[in-house]
Amino acid sequence: MPRELSTAIVELARDDVPAMIERKLDAGEDPLAILAECREGMTRVGERFQAGDYYLAELLLSAEIFKAAVARLAPHLPDTDGDRPVGKVILATMRGDIHDLGKNILATLLRAHAFEVHDLGVNVEPAELVEKVREIRPEFVGLSVLITTAFRSMQEACRLLEEAGLRDSLRLMIGGGVTTPELEEWVGADFQTQDAAAGVAYCVERVGEA
């Protein structure tokens, strides 16, 4: 039996996945079904990570494979209607910090779990974040941070969201190598992690409740 696409992703077969997708498209398979298979592969990668069999390295390698697969499928996918997101997430690294490695991995993993991700980039002003939240109305906002000098702008973002009456409509997550439970409290966030997969699990679990 030929290997399944999802398994090729789990096995990180970077060079096989594009050809497999090509064959499926040529055979007239539904691009949405192909995308679903890729997502299934990513879910299984996530499970291996949670079980401690995979590490960050495998998580990010699979994320790269998934990104390439989506890019290949994109021209064939219908407008978002057919692929309705399960929820919306805004991600940002706030003013004072330009790190984005962790945030970029999280963005791909969330997309692989069918979330619509709006990545505002790095060095983002708190007011700009609030504007985006007003416009997009996400269920989740995720702030990524690596250096302590950006803590203040994260706290400011939380305060501005409250003042704008937007804070209660979403869950605020923080993550990155320098974050701690104490920082979660100090910023006024709902969730903290140093692990992108845990962040995805949190979103998947809570998205229905929002």
Place this chain on the structure above:
Amino acid sequence: MNTMKETMTPDERLWAAIRLERPDRVPVLPGLLPEPAATLSGVSQAQIAGNIETAVNAVFRVFDAYGGWENPYPASYTPLQLQASGIFPLPMRIPGVDLADDVPYQLEEVELLVPEDYETLAELGFERFYYDDFLWRIGNLERDELPGVQTAMARGGGLFLQECAKRETRPFFLASSLHPFFMLSLMRSMVRFTEDLYYAPEPVERAIERMTADLIATQLDFAKQSGIDIWLLTEERASCFFFPPVVFERFWWPYTRRIVEAFWAEGIVTLFHLDTSWDKNLPYFKELPRGSAILELDGNTDIIAAKELLRGHLCLKGDVPAALLSIGKVEEVEAYCHKLIDQVGSGGGFILSSGCSVPANVRPENFRALIETGKRHASS
């Protein structure tokens, strides 16, 4: 809190800990670099990034204002000097130039090393590759600026030594390098480097092999000349936070062991700067000769478990977390230090320190709490 009488000099105290003997009190040695020193002494990030004398003076102003501690962490640099000397081979944004005056310098990790470069590195070695080619790809410096930057760096080093001598102390170490594995990860960027390790590992291995040999040749010489029997080896990308044990075992551990043993053969101790969680990697360090290394942990590795594992074998250094120092309360810092001194410090083999470097926005009262608790609290 019991106050104790000091019977050792800072150097004796430090070495007692490293030799796994019992010092008169726990040595205190925070990673105070110019960025937090600027904040604690009231100069801007732009000032210390632009002038080496300002940077060194800021460090010693803080050292004096807080009553001193064990041998100061070498901190005579401006960001561009770190780049010019190959310590941080990454593009930088400099306060006062590309950033506001009051924010610390930042690094941009981009894909500047390409796969073909591994062979060039293996052939030419790091020094030649860096100064003939790579440094100029980074783009912060022009060729004609390099001699000036190097001269200023040497001046800073001289000033640092003078300031140490005035205080009858000496630097914690002088020789230092990033681990070849870490260096390549930063130059190639994390994702690309990971792909290389999984999909095209041989050229990477050849580069690491050559860089390891070069590193031993240059840094061991330098360490011997410096007269200080400690040197710094920094690794922030090889732990199980990032990679599975198979990667660690193939691309990191054998080279690391070779490096440590080469230095130890000359009586020189390797100070490992180990950020991120090394929980799963710690057992390997038991294979190193007793007393041949110090592990500097950043608060993400379980330091209590590390102590259990390495008690009587290697000295630990750490690990008051950056977040605690920048937003925590004084009582919390004190409680954290007490716990370290009691649980990790008892019986020796421990140096109290910040986890990684002291953060640039450290609260002065928290920094004082770290130093004072270390000096005052006798381990039970």
